Amino acid sequence: MYEPKVAVIGRRVYVMGGSGPMLQYPEPIPGTARAIAVGLRGVVLENGEVWSHDSGAWALQGTFPVGPTAAPHQSMGAVKARYR
Numbered sequence: 001m002y003e004p005k006v007a008v009i010g011r012r013v014y015v016m017g018g019s020g021p022m023l024q025y026p027e028p029i030p031g032t033a034r035a036i037a038v039g040l041r042g043v044v045l046e047n048g049e050v051w052s053h054d055s056g057a058w059a060l061q062g063t064f065p066v067g068p069t070a071a072p073h074q075s076m077g078a079v080k081a082r083y084r
Contacts, residue, residue, distance in 0.1 A: 008035040008043065013053075015040065030058050 005016035011028040014021040029035060033045035042052035048064035 004040060006038050006040055008038050011035075013038060013043065025053050025058075027058060030060075 006024070007014050007016070007021070008029065009021075013024040013029065015024050016022075024040070029043055029045075030051060031045055031047070031049060033047040033049065035043045036046050037044040041054055042050065042058075042061070044050050044064070046066075048066040050061040050064065051058050052061050053059070
């Protein structure tokens with residue numbers, strides 16, 4: 001199965017075809033956060049925003065929660081007792 005090669009260069013999405021890279025969408029990716037994932041249908045930005053380009057224009061689909069995950073603080077004694 002052929003997997004298309006997709007990249008973000010200068011806030012624009014390109015697809016590598018047989019004749020070289022081709023611009024996938026005429027508009028640049030919205031926002032200012034760095035793109036961290038890209039596919040044929042859209043991108044995920046570093047701030048968690050998910051943008052798609054299914055309907056001819058960029059549309060915000062939602063936002064992944066970003067940032068540190070809270071974890072309870074336990075003493076070493078409590079951790080040892082838990083695994084005895």
